[in-house]
Amino acid sequence: MSGLDYAVLFGTLLAIAIYGWWKSHADRDLNHYLRGDASIRWGTIGLSVMATQASAVTFLSTPGQAYENGMGFLQNYFGLPFALIVVCAVFIPIYHRLKVVTAYEYLGQRFDQKTRLLGAFLFLLQRGLAAGITIYAPAIILSALLGWNLRLTILLAGLFVVLYTTSGGTTAVSHTQKWQMAVILAGMAVAFGMILHRLPPDVSFLQALSIGGRMGKLDAVDFSFDFQRRYTFWSWTLGGFFLALSYFGTDQSQVQRYLAGGSLTSGRFGLLFNAVLKLPMQFFILLTGVMVFVFFQFEKPPLFFNQPAYQRAAQTTQAANLAGLETRYDAVFAQKQTEIRALTNALNSGAAPAIASATSAVRQQQKAIDDIRGEMKRTLKAADPKMETNDADYVFISFVLRYLPHGIIGLLIAVIFCAAMSSSASELNALGSTTVVDFYRPLLHPGASEAHYLFVSKLFTALWGGVAISFALFANLVENLIQAINILGSIFYGSILGIFLVAFFLRFVRGSAVFVAAVTSQVLVLVLFYSTKIGYLWYNLIGCVVVLALSVLLEKTLFRPRSPA
Amino acid sequence: MSQPNESVPLFGTWRRAYLAVVVVFVLEVAFFYFVSRHFS
Numbered sequence: 001m002s003g004l005d006y007a008v009l010f011g012t013l014l015a016i017a018i019y020g021w022w023k024s025h026a027d028r029d030l031n032h033y034l035r036g037d038a039s040i041r042w043g044t045i046g047l048s049v050m051a052t053q054a055s056a057v058t059f060l061s062t063p064g065q066a067y068e069n070g071m072g073f074l075q076n077y078f079g080l081p082f083a084l085i086v087v088c089a090v091f092i093p094i095y096h097r098l099k100v101v102t103a104y105e106y107l108g109q110r111f112d113q114k115t116r117l118l119g120a121f122l123f124l125l126q127r128g129l130a131a132g133i134t135i136y137a138p139a140i141i142l143s144a145l146l147g148w149n150l151r152l153t154i155l156l157a158g159l160f161v162v163l164y165t166t167s168g169g170t171t172a173v174s175h176t177q178k179w180q181m182a183v184i185l186a187g188m189a190v191a192f193g194m195i196l197h198r199l200p201p202d203v204s205f206l207q208a209l210s211i212g213g214r215m216g217k218l219d220a221v222d223f224s225f226d227f228q229r230r231y232t233f234w235s236w237t238l239g240g241f242f243l244a245l246s247y248f249g250t251d252q253s254q255v256q257r258y259l260a261g262g263s264l265t266s267g268r269f270g271l272l273f274n275a276v277l278k279l280p281m282q283f284f285i286l287l288t289g290v291m292v293f294v295f296f297q298f299e300k301p302p303l304f305f306n307q308p309a310y311q312r313a314a315q316t317t318q319a320a321n322l323a324g325l326e327t328r329y330d331a332v333f334a335q336k337q338t339e340i341r342a343l344t345n346a347l348n349s350g351a352a353p354a355i356a357s358a359t360s361a362v363r364q365q366q367k368a369i370d371d372i373r374g375e376m377k378r379t380l381k382a383a384d385p386k387m388e389t390n391d392a393d394y395v396f397i398s399f400v401l402r403y404l405p406h407g408i409i410g411l412l413i414a415v416i417f418c419a420a421m422s423s424s425a426s427e428l429n430a431l432g433s434t435t436v437v438d439f440y441r442p443l444l445h446p447g448a449s450e451a452h453y454l455f456v457s458k459l460f461t462a463l464w465g466g467v468a469i470s471f472a473l474f475a476n477l478v479e480n481l482i483q484a485i486n487i488l489g490s491i492f493y494g495s496i497l498g499i500f501l502v503a504f505f506l507r508f509v510r511g512s513a514v515f516v517a518a519v520t521s522q523v524l525v526l527v528l529f530y531s532t533k534i535g536y537l538w539y540n541l542i543g544c545v546v547v548l549a550l551s552v553l554l555e556k557t558l559f560r561p562r563s564p565a
Numbered sequence: 566m567s568q569p570n571e572s573v574p575l576f577g578t579w580r581r582a583y584l585a586v587v588v589v590f591v592l593e594v595a596f597f598y599f600v601s602r603h604f605s
Contacts, residue, residue: 074597081590085583213604220597233594268579275586279593 001401001409008410012183013417017164020176024169030450033457034101034433036170040261044178045270048257048426050278051177053247054184056137056420057485058285064392066289067296071220072231076486077282079240081275083248088268090504091249096264102430102437103255103500110503112511113442118518119499120438123252124431126492128464130485131427132471135161138420139472140393147308154472161421162465165428166458173425174260180418185281187415188288194404195291200298200344207347211297212290214343214359215366220283239537242544243486246493250500252430253423292399297340297362299403303329303376305394313383321379329372336365428468432461490536491529494543495522501544502551509551513559517550 001009024032040048065073100106104123108116139154165173196205203211212218222232248254248271258267303326304310314322343358377389400412436457445452495518502514525543528534534542576582 071597071601078590078594081586085586089579089583209600209604213601216605218601218604220601221594265573268582269574272582272586276589279590279597283593283597 001413002406004406005410005413008407009414009417012411012414013421016176016179016183016418019179020164020172021167023175024172030454030457032171033169033454034256034437035262036174036260038262040171040174040266042263042266042269042273044174045258045261045266046273046277047181048174048177048260049248049254049270049274050281051181051184051419051422052253052257052426053274053278053423054181054281054419055134055423055485056416057133059184059188059416059419060137060140060393060397062282062285063289063292063396064394066217066286067293067395068392070217071283071286071290072222074220074279074282074286075222075231075233075236076240077244077279078233078237079242080244080248080278082237083241083244084271084275086245087249088271091500092258092264092267092271094504095255095259096267101256101259102252102434103250104252104434104438107499107503108438108442111514115499115511115515115518116438118515119250119496120434122492122496122522123250123434126488127251127253127427127431128467129471130488131424131431131464131468132474133485133488134420134424134427135468136472137393138416143308151473155469158465158469158472161424162428162462162469164421165425165465166432166461170256170260170429173422173429174257176425177422180422183411183418184415187411188285190408191400191404191412191415192284192288192291194408195288195295195399198295198299198403199291202348203294203298203344207344208291208294210347211294211340211343215293215297215363217290217293220286235535235537239490239535239540242497242540243490243493243537246497246500246540246544247489250493250496252434253426256430256433257426289396292396295399295403298337300330300333302398303373304380305391305398306388307394307398309387310380313380313387316383318379318383321382322376325372325376325379329369329376332365332368332372336362336369339365424468428461428464431464432457435460435464487536490539491525492522492543494525494540494545495547497540498544498547498551501548506548506552509555510559513554514547514551516554516558517547520550521546 062073095103095106098106098109100109102120104116104120107119135158136154139150139158143150143153196208199208209218223234224232225234226232258270261267302310310322339358339361343355343362346354346358380387380389397412397416400409404412436453440456440460441448441453445456498521499514499518502509502517521543524546525539528542529536529539573579573582576585
């Protein structure tokens with residue numbers, strides 16, 4: 001990074017932070033801190049919801065996912081538009097009518113205190129852990145970028161986010177997210193343009209798409225009915241629907257976004273904005289990863305993208321084995337260069353037999369490279385059994401640092417930071433709010449002044465930041481960041497969603513039945529998670545269905561109201 | 566829950582707004598499928 005990159009990075013982050021402070025510095029009461037002010041309109045809400053969901057992980061992991069496995073991950077978002085329609089039609093009107101600050105307050109009004117606390121507790125547990133992963137992601141970049149110790153970097157990055165969030169409140173979070181999202185979209189568009197610019201002059205965008213497609217990277221939609229496959233249209237539209245319904249309808253980090261501003265219409269339009277634009281945005285980010293893959297067909301990528309880890313392994317007893325693999329890799333890549341050139345020429349000529357023959361040859365070479373990479377990962381494990389051998393999260397940022405010009409590098413690092421700050425801010429804002437509104441105010445210290453609750457809200461926001469940082473210190477145990485967040489969500493969201501669906505649609509079920517059903521469902525999902533290999537999205541459906549069915553059964557049997565004698 | 570008589574900017578009713586979202590989704594998936602098939 002040059003001085004220009006640092007200037008762009010810190011200039012962008014500072015400008016947005018100052019804007020957030022300027023928009024919120026007049027807020028001195030609890031209501032504004034938790035709910036935001038009335039000037040927040042649907043466009044701001046829409047970008048705020050989008051920025052909350054799109055964390056730094058989205059921009060680190062997603063292009064890497066496309067680079068490794070193609071665009072099938074896009075199907076993860078297929079259930080989202082339908083879920084947002086349900087949230088708009090059912091959830092938001094009720095939250096507005098009851099004037100709740102947190103979604104769990106509604107459970108207290110509909111059922112009882114213990115069900116409200118269960119919902120709030122599951123949220124705090126799940127979101128507290130996820131917030132750790134959100135902070136961990138940008139720390140990877142900094143450590144790779146500056147050669148810093150990863151744990152020290154986590155502490156520094158996390159403390160920065162905590163300070164920003166604690167001082168901001170909901171108004172600042174919503175307004176800053178608008179500009180953070182603008183920086184993110186502009187930065188990714190510039191990166192995409194730069195990748196195309198760096199392709200060989202005789203390779204057009206359409207040819208790049210052809211090369212990516214022939215290497216199996218553009219398969220975005222799979223209509224097969226195999227439930228064991230991780231990405232299919234059906235599993236992600238159905239399972240993703242429940243995940244998105246739970247996330248947008250019951251996760252306070254999102255509920256707080258669309259309740260900001262106070263207008264029902266603004267909240268609904270903000271969500272519909274996401275229902276329409278989320279898929280194109282994810283498609284674009286995944287396509288960026290595919291274009292990086294195409295770029296590396298012509299330019300030799302490192303054998304392993306996490307170079308600091310690789311260099312450490314190269315200084316162990318495995319050095320000779322790694323050197324041998326590098327030699328084989330060089331030879332295969334040189335051969336692949338010949339084949340990819342033949343494919344480009346065939347595509348230019350349009351001769352179908354030549355295209356088919358060249359495609360087959362390139363795929364063969366790619367398989368040979370994949371085999372060498374597999375062998376290399378086993379060698380890295382032999383060098384250090386604790387080493388993380390999944391380097392997908394390093395693909396995009398390695399490309400940015402090595403091949404993009406100064407200034408643009410700073411902008412792309414700012415993109416990652418903006419994404420991290422925006423989602424962390426929402427998470428910590430919601431964690432602090434839920435702790436105060438659902439636990440502290442009703443249970444521990446009722447009847448105190450607004451100033452006291454405002455102070456305590458800031459205190460709990462900072463404390464949750466501490467919890468998130470602590471979890472981040474252990475997040476390098478997980479294989480892939482974005483999947484880790486989705487798996488974590490799927491384990492807890494099904495039960496939480498089940499509670500809310502019972503509340504909305506099964507009016508005869510009361511608190512005790514749904515409470516026991518939700519606890520049973522959560523235990524069942526955890527047992528299934530540890531003992532089976534079911535695709536993790538199905539936990540949303542299983543957890544939700546178990547709560548719905550069991551709560552009805554319990555209400556009709558064990559908790560049946562006694563008839564008056 | 567939804568108020569059928571409520572006037573909604575651009576769409577008239579919320580039901581039409583939701584329908585528009587579903588139509589856009591179908592078009593988006595069709596486009597993704599086309600890209601997958603066309604370039605493979």
